[in-house]
Amino acid sequence: MGYVGTRHAAPIIVDGLRKLEYRGYDSAGVAIHDGQSIEIVRTLGKLARLGDALEKRPLAGSTGIGHTRWATHGRPSEANAHPHSAGPVAVVHNGIIENHVAVRQELEVDGVKFLSDTDTEIVAHLIHRELSRGKKPLFSAVQAALRHVVGAYAIAVVSREEPDVVVVARHGSPLVVGLGEGEMLCGSDIPALLAHTRSMIFLEDGDVAELRASGVRCETVSGEVVTRKAKHIDWSPVQAERGGYKHFMRKEIHEQPEVVEATLRGRIDLAEGDVYAAEMGVTPEVAQSIRRVYFVACGTSHHAAIAGRYWMEQLAKVPSVVELASEVRYREPLFYPDDLVIAVSQSGETADTLAAVKAAKAGGARILAVANVLDSAIPRMADGALYTHAGPEIGVASTKCFTTQLAALLLLAVYMGRRRSTLPQERAQKVLQALWEIPSHQREVLGDADYVHAIAKKLVHAKDVLFLGRGLGFPIALEGALKLKEISYAHAEGYAAGEMKHGPIALIDEQLPVVAVCPRDAQYEKMHSNLQEVRAREGQVIAIATKGDEAMLELAQHIVWIPKAPDEVMPLLTVLPLQLIAYFVANLKGNDVDQPRNLAKTVTVE
Missing domain, CATH: 3.40.50.10490 (Glucose-6-phosphate isomerase like protein; domain 1)
Structure with missing residues (x-):
């Protein structure tokens, strides 16, 4: 989470991190620029500890970054908590730097002393090195540093030398920029920003953006100027609150009739026994040309994909397979232009599924994403997307995203069956009528x-x-x-x-x-x-x-x-x-x- 504007940054950042704590909760920290220097506070454990620490040591300043961590490199500890710093620079990071060992060794040869076991710390030192070599401003130093980095990252950076700037970049990990009035925000996910703005920019892989209170500019790592259009998000902040339930998971279980209705709404024609979803990019000609459907997914989404395979074969009569995305990239599977690869991911950012999509795309296959997050990485890479409408799902164990995936995949099978003339209108009407009645039955079960x-x-x-x-x-x-x-x-x-x-x-x-x-x-x-x-x-x-x-x-x-x-x-x-x-x-x-x-x-x- 990051902020630059006129208000006190620390409480805004911590509040945003509360909306993101489902992403990681073994440590947390903030770096706040007070106009003269950067103060860093980090704590081990859940975000509440960081809040307690900031009550004892309030940080003043209108520019800052924060992070809540799920350990990948280095055990959970205060030393391994983000932000990490080097010289005038502080950095927070999601993802994994794949070449961190080689870069770390290179920096150690140059005399750099590391204070953590994380891969993230190398990013801070690389940016510091570029600044020391005269590569300024911070935006340019970040671009130059990232040319030495291989892997997945979403980063936010502040520098003591530039008190009114936050620089962000992404490759393979989600990063959203929020456009406020006289302020800019950034975060890993939409709910962190909703309390402050509905206007958001979804950065794409390779983007580097400079955030100032007055606006945002964006280039690629290589220096190409790019423009990313803002999108309006109609989720309300209340959707990310517990609504009186003890846990988000319980609330989300009981929201399933409502969100399944939302996923079906506007897509079903009961009279014709048909499904309308032009955003999928699967024309009747494309549907008829498909010779194999290849589902890729992980975890709960993989289970939805297995159901999708049953439906696709039963209703659309297309040979279908389901693969764990984490196995696809290493198995060297064969993809063909008449394959439809359906990538199922709640977040649209799942790293293994994204890698499988890249492999399928390289093989010439057509890609269809089934995801819950608008303009996330997998839908952007796909030829079309079928979005579920589960809204924010905060509980780590998925519930409502799963059932909306099931609804979407059944819609897809009916859509394909009708266009391939394998599903008679009468049977399609019965299936769609049953699906339309499901929310009422779900309320009965719940x-x-x-x-x-x-x-x-x-x-x-x-x-x-x-x-x-x-x-x-x-x-x-x-x-x-x-x-x-x-x-x-x-x-x-x-x-x-x-x-x-x-x-x-x-x-x-x-x-x-x-x-x-x-x-x-x-x-x-x-x-x-x-x-x-x-x-x-x-x-x-x-x-x-x-x-x-x-x-x-x-x-x-x-x-x-x-x-x-x-x-x-x-x-x-x-x-x-x-x-x-x-x-x-x-x-x-x-x-x-x-x-x-x-x-x-x-x-x-x-």
Whole structure:
């Protein structure tokens, strides 16, 4: 977070960092220019400690930068906290400098003494070196320094010699500039700036910008003058607040009917059984020319992509594969011009997914981004984008971004099916009608949260939990296990139920809870058989089942009922109880639900 203007910078920066703490929370710090010198305050631990330190040592000044850290290089400590300084310069940085070892050795040969274990400190020393060599002003020194840097970065820099300037730059990590009245701000994400402006510039890779109270100028690292148009953001600051809930995650779970409605709105024509989304850039001719769909994603987005593959093959009849983006860049996969690569990323900035997109683009494939953040890096690189409308998601463990991704991917499959003439109008109408009714059904499921809370109490002391599903229930089982792992720190495994007999069945006894995604769908009979195998071995079954399924009463000790709905839309219902189970277990354990240990919201490093 950075600020230059006429107001006191420190409280503005700290308030902005509170909106960004989901990105990292093992240490924090600020550097404030008081007109004569730069004062730095850094603390180990969460941002609240920095706030306490600044109350004891207030910093006056109208120019400054701040940072809240998720450790990549160097353990969490005050010495490794940002900002880092060298000579007159202070720097904050997101990302990873890949050539930091070589640069560090080069600087050490020149007599530089390092005070931290971080890769970030080399950036401060490189900028200081350029200033010492006469490369001025600060803007030019930053440009010159970054020509020696390889890797991902979003940086903000201040210098003692220029009290009214903040210089920022980005490559592979998000950075937003906020245009205020007589002031300029910058931050890693939109919510940090919303309290001060709705007019924002999204810097692109290779951009370096100089922020002054009077305005902003932008060039590339190589010195080419560029103009980035401001965009109006219609999110309200209230959207980034908890709204009376104990945790952001609980609030975001209950927001899902609303945000799914927002994602569907304006895109569905029920009368025609069709989907309208021209922003995707997939014309009827392009849709017909596609021979393979190739999904790339990480984590929760990967689970959404697995569901997307089912829909794409069932409705659009296009052969589809799903790859973990973190594996794509090293596997040397083959891409072709008639491939449609669908990159699924909540932030639109996920480093591994971005790298996979670059590889696919180099192979000549067409790229379609599914993302929640306007003009983020992956949509900018893509040929088209299908944006979800989840709004700001602050809880590190994703919930509403996941269900809006599911909604968007189902829309995409219908869109492709209609244009490839593989999906009859009548069936498309039924699928879209079911999807349109999903928010109402979601509200019904979420209304049973108290019953799910009672089930969660029985899982608090479980050391292992097995999640089973088939078909579209399989990615939901994976997602349910991931949620429990992320925030409750219990070991959980998501498994295709048909694979249970190939190993996991050895684990089942009276101590092992088994959570089964078992709605009345095309896979129901097979799932029913799998659960009989679990019960025969004294396994404890918690079932997500369709209302009226009396046979399930004989198999499961606990059942969370969901409304009847067509198979295609079931994932948007079955995932809700699993999100609630994870939330309640973590909360009952006293864990920090919104900021689970070792995790960050936007993964902009490999």
